Structures are given as C-alpha cells and as structure tokens.
Amino acid sequence: MDVSGGRSTGGAWGLLGGTFDPVHCAHLAIAEQTREALGLAGVLFVPAAVPPHKLGQRITPVEHRIAMVELAIAGNPDFRVSRVEVDRPGPSYTADTVERLLADPPQPWDAAAGLVLILSVEALVGLESWHEPERLLRACRVAVAPRRGYPVRARAWMAEHFPGYDDRVIELDGPDLGHSASDIRERVAAGLSIRYLVPPAVEAYIRDHRLYRTGPDGARLRS
Numbered sequence: 001m002d003v004s005g006g007r008s009t010g011g012a013w014g015l016l017g018g019t020f021d022p023v024h025c026a027h028l029a030i031a032e033q034t035r036e037a038l039g040l041a042g043v044l045f046v047p048a049a050v051p052p053h054k055l056g057q058r059i060t061p062v063e064h065r066i067a068m069v070e071l072a073i074a075g076n077p078d079f080r081v082s083r084v085e086v087d088r089p090g091p092s093y094t095a096d097t098v099e100r101l102l103a104d105p106p107q108p109w110d111a112a113a114g115l116v117l118i119l120s121v122e123a124l125v126g127l128e129s130w131h132e133p134e135r136l137l138r139a140c141r142v143a144v145a146p147r148r149g150y151p152v153r154a155r156a157w158m159a160e161h162f163p164g165y166d167d168r169v170i171e172l173d174g175p176d177l178g179h180s181a182s183d184i185r186e187r188v189a190a191g192l193s194i195r196y197l198v199p200p201a202v203e204a205y206i207r208d209h210r211l212y213r214t215g216p217d218g219a220r221l222r223s
Contacts, residue, residue: 011041012113020047020065023072024198026179030145033175034118042078045069048092049085062086071201095136115140120147124154143170148178188212
C-alpha cells in the first residue's frame, strides 16, 4: 500500500477522503481536531481518482490534487496521504477503500484498532446514495463534523435512515467552518485572493500551475 509522509504509530487512524480540488484549510482543521478529540494515531488523506458522484464533471488531474495534499500536510507528522484510490481502476468507492486498507495496511498499523471515516454532516446525509453503505458502516466507525447550513444531528439521522448502525457514529463538536473547494475555484477564476483559505504552499502551487483559471469563453483552462 503506497502511503507517504508522517510518522508510523499504532492505534486507530482517521480516514479523510475527497476530491481535494483543492485541499483547503478546513480539511486540515477537521483532520487535526478529529485526531485530537478521538485520540487517533493519525489521519490518512485519500484523494479520489474518479469520484462516483462527480462522473462527467470537470475535475483537476489527480496528480495535481495529490501534489497539493502533500504540500498541505507537509510538516505534520500525524498526517499521511494514500494513493489507494488513485492506483486502482474505476470509480472510488469508500467501502472498497476501507476494506483494502484494513486488509493491506501500511506498517506498522494496528488493523485491529480499525479506521474512523471522517465526514461532514453534509456528506453524511448523502450516505444512502453511496455504494453499499451498510458494508462501509460494518467496516469502520464514522466521525461526523458539523457543516454550516446542515442542522442535522448525526446519530438521530443515522437511527432513522440506517437503523441499528447509529452506534457506529461519533458526533464531533467542530470545527464548523464555511470553506468550500468550489468557492475557492470560483475565486481563483475571478482573480480574487485565496490567501488564508488554503495553505501558502497550495496557493503557490495553484498560481504556478495556473489551476482553476478561465479562458475568454468562461471555460476552465487546462494546466
């Protein structure tokens, strides 16, 4: 399993997946505060190669997205990035990812301690549309962070929509941040600052590789 960066410790790990187009400060804050609140050994960032819910949408090439994550987590020994979804063909299904990580973990890794999938409450309310969500819930616990505009109680929602699985959910107190990757892309396209929304190294990478810019016809330019 190709996992880079970070220091190796045993115990349960958090898993934060996503398109990361681009990775931003809210991703980092959620990962760090979840790690601290739950006493996790670390957090694994898993960029999706082909997000099933974004098929047909224009997405920045995955190597750019991985590079930005690597820059964003540099210097934090408790964060790592994995290519598990990038190096396999087809759509990136989280249930498959979790089972593969548990079956073939980076070492040393306490597979018996398991994984904690980190989601926003916005992502949680879309769980019914995910690929085999019950299989995912059997494989790992889920830590749910709040999201502005989604006043949902995670355990109550889970008890209603996935009866018997509500004990698999851990409700987090925060952080409640309003960052969104789509807003950041729109700001870049409009020539506006993204300072303090993304780490400085990610801001420089976006600028140097001319990501998220638009041409005269309004279409995003390819890097």
